Amino acid sequence: MNSELVISQADGRPMYLQLIEQIRRRIAAGDWPAGYELPSIRVLAADVRVSVITVKRAYLELEREGVIVTRQGKGSFVADGEDLGRRLQQRELEQHLAAAAELAYTLGLDVETLEARLRETHEHIAKRRA
Amino acid sequence: MSERTPNGDSPPLRERAAAASARAAEHGPVIELDGVEKSYPYFRLQDVRMRLAPGEVMGFIGPNGAGKSTTIRILMGFVRPDRGEVRVLGHPIPAAQAAAKRHIGYVSEEMRLFGQATLEWHMRFVASSYPGWDAGYAKMLLRRFDLRPEQTARRLSHGQHVKAMLLLALARRPRLLVLDEPMTGLDPVARHEVLSELMDIVTDEGRSILFSSHHTQDVEQISDRITFIDRGRVIESSDKETFLERWRRLHLELPAGGALPVHPGVIDVRGGGRLSIVTTNAFTPELGAAYERAGARVREIQHMTLEEIFVAEVMASRKESLA
Numbered sequence: 001m002n003s004e005l006v007i008s009q010a011d012g013r014p015m016y017l018q019l020i021e022q023i024r025r026r027i028a029a030g031d032w033p034a035g036y037e038l039p040s041i042r043v044l045a046a047d048v049r050v051s052v053i054t055v056k057r058a059y060l061e062l063e064r065e066g067v068i069v070t071r072q073g074k075g076s077f078v079a080d081g082e083d084l085g086r087r088l089q090q091r092e093l094e095q096h097l098a099a100a101a102e103l104a105y106t107l108g109l110d111v112e113t114l115e116a117r118l119r120e121t122h123e124h125i126a127k128r129r130a
Numbered sequence: 131m132s133e134r135t136p137n138g139d140s141p142p143l144r145e146r147a148a149a150a151s152a153r154a155a156e157h158g159p160v161i162e163l164d165g166v167e168k169s170y171p172y173f174r175l176q177d178v179r180m181r182l183a184p185g186e187v188m189g190f191i192g193p194n195g196a197g198k199s200t201t202i203r204i205l206m207g208f209v210r211p212d213r214g215e216v217r218v219l220g221h222p223i224p225a226a227q228a229a230a231k232r233h234i235g236y237v238s239e240e241m242r243l244f245g246q247a248t249l250e251w252h253m254r255f256v257a258s259s260y261p262g263w264d265a266g267y268a269k270m271l272l273r274r275f276d277l278r279p280e281q282t283a284r285r286l287s288h289g290q291h292v293k294a295m296l297l298l299a300l301a302r303r304p305r306l307l308v309l310d311e312p313m314t315g316l317d318p319v320a321r322h323e324v325l326s327e328l329m330d331i332v333t334d335e336g337r338s339i340l341f342s343s344h345h346t347q348d349v350e351q352i353s354d355r356i357t358f359i360d361r362g363r364v365i366e367s368s369d370k371e372t373f374l375e376r377w378r379r380l381h382l383e384l385p386a387g388g389a390l391p392v393h394p395g396v397i398d399v400r401g402g403g404r405l406s407i408v409t410t411n412a413f414t415p416e417l418g419a420a421y422e423r424a425g426a427r428v429r430e431i432q433h434m435t436l437e438e439i440f441v442a443e444v445m446a447s448r449k450e451s452l453a
Contacts, residue, residue: 009347014374014433042185046329049322051187053354057371 004031005048014049019057019058027067028088038068038076160184160306160338166204166214175200175362178214182355184305185335187328189349189370190342190434192359193444198342199238201359202310205340206236219306232260235299237292238310243283249294253301255449260302268301275323289320296324300331307331309341313348321345323445325352350374350436360444377439378413381430382406382421391424393417397446409434409442 005022007015026032038044041059045052047051059076062068067084070076081087168175175197182188192198203209205216209226216223221230243252249272257263272279275293286294292312299307305327312385313321329352331337343349349356350370357367366373383406384390395412406426410417418428434442 007351012433015351017370035360042333042335046326048327049329049351051352051354051368051370052185052332053371 005044007048007050014052016057016061019048019050019055020061023058023062024067024088024092028085028092030085032078034078034080034084036078038078040075143399157184159217159379160186160219161188161340162217163201163205164213164215166201166211166216168200168211169210173197173200173362175204175211178204178359178364180357180367182338182340184338185332186354187332187339187352188341188355188357189358190340190354190359190431191344191346191440193342194341196359197362198359199310202238202308202340202342206234206308207231212447218267223322230240233305235302235304235307236310237295237299237308237312239314241295241296243286243291245284246282248280248282249277249286249297251277251295252283252294252298256298256302264301264303267303270390271297271300271327274327275320282295286328288315289317292316293320296327300327303337305337307337307339307341309339309343311344313345321348328352346435346440356436358440358443360447365443365447374433374436374439376413377411377434377442378417379432379434380408380410380418380421380428381432382408383427384428385425390426391420393420398442411439411443 004026005019007018011018023032023038032038038059039047041055042052045055048055059068061072063070063076066081067081067088068076069079078084100118101114102113109117159181159426161180163178163180166175166178173195178197178201180188190198200209204211205218205223207224207230210224218227218230219233221227223230243249247255253268257265257268260324271277275290275297277290277294277297281290283291292315296309296312299309302446312324316324325348328339328341332339341349353370355368356370356373358365382390382405384406386404390399390406390408393410395410395417396408397411398409400407400409408421413431418431421428
């Protein structure tokens with residue numbers, strides 16, 4: 001397998017988190033559909049050149065989130081959930097909103113100002129995409 | 131598969147016991163060091179312990195002169211410890227080192243090839259002494275490492291020399307690879323080639339690697355376990371994820387005139403005034419909550435790289451010994 005995942009050394013986050021995020025994105029984008037078989041832990045480790053324990057941890061976390069399922073002796077697969085891709089994108093949105101709210105709080109912006117800024121940004125993007 | 135002999139009897143006890151011990155040797159720990167000590171006039175290795183399981187990669191780190199090479203020499207049977215137990219692949223060391231070494235590939239910085247002989251000559255020489263030699267794999271490694279078999283050893287650059295030594299060790303397909311500073315002096319491309327090869331080896335769950343290195347980035351990337359040694363003592367030997375997870379840097383904002391509460395596991399505090407940066411090796415989410423309860427605001431919680439942990443750990447232990 002030619003790796004579809006890449007670990008960045010300039011990324012401040014731990015390697016297992018980088019793996020989790022890239023796998024989530026593959027699934028959210030629909031590249032890895034429900035039932036898709038993920039590479040085995042050792043194969044992915046060799047492929048990305050990270051330790052087996054790091055890949056194991058990423059897979060465990062994804063299992064706990066219900067994103068993948070591991071069948072003993074069979075391998076790991078993308079979970080069947082209804083609209084898993086969409087749900088993952090929703091989650092990402094929530095994280096970004098939380099980060100924005102946090103920053104606004106630090107800057108002392110009130111919720112009306114934040115709302116106005118979000119509307120502005122949204123209009124800007126809608127125009128660009130139209 | 132049936133274990134019965136053609137006449138329907140179970141295999142004799144002795145055979146079954148031998149088979150069981152062979153299985154234990156394959157599934158038991160690959161390296162076991164317990165309470166290992168060795169004294170030299172100006173250096174003492176104390177209570178060194180470590181365990182490595184099949185299929186695992188262990189990164190062995192520590193400053194210069196910390197005892198990495200001495201420990202490796204002890205587990206290879208080159209140096210007899212004053213005290214303690216050493217088993218490699220189930221064999222007691224140094225007593226049964228010959229049996230263990232059949233399955234160990236060892237490369238150290240100090241080893242040299244015969245200058246006037248070609249790489250091909252070395253390959254034939256190793257192949258003749260080890261029945262496990264895999265000629266096809268050796269050929270593939272020549273290509274991957276960009277080496278030419280007709281080259282004489284003395285014409286090899288440092289990087290080529292290291293890769294040639296690795297090729298000779300890897301192509302034997304040993305169950306355990308012991309590499310003393312294998313990445314030293316390699317350029318980024320050569321390091322990338324070597325790391326890829328090492329990770330390829332452990333796609334086989336039965337093979338293990340112990341490597342010492344100053345290159346913390348390589349260690350962080352491919353190790354399942356990390357053993358950290360400083361001034362002859364093992365400071366830490368645990369799985370990498372647990373090890374990294376315990377270390378964090380917290381950026382705190384204190385209320386005016388507020389003092390930073392003292393928590394165990396905090397090994398460094400930077401900054402004065404209202405902004406403090408706290409380094410801990412015993413992080414739990416509770417620590418952040420405790421600072422918040424004391425009136426501080428946690429602005430950021432950062433993970434740390436192995437390199438940063440390495441420096442923080444050694445600096446902290448030196449500060450302690452000066453105090």
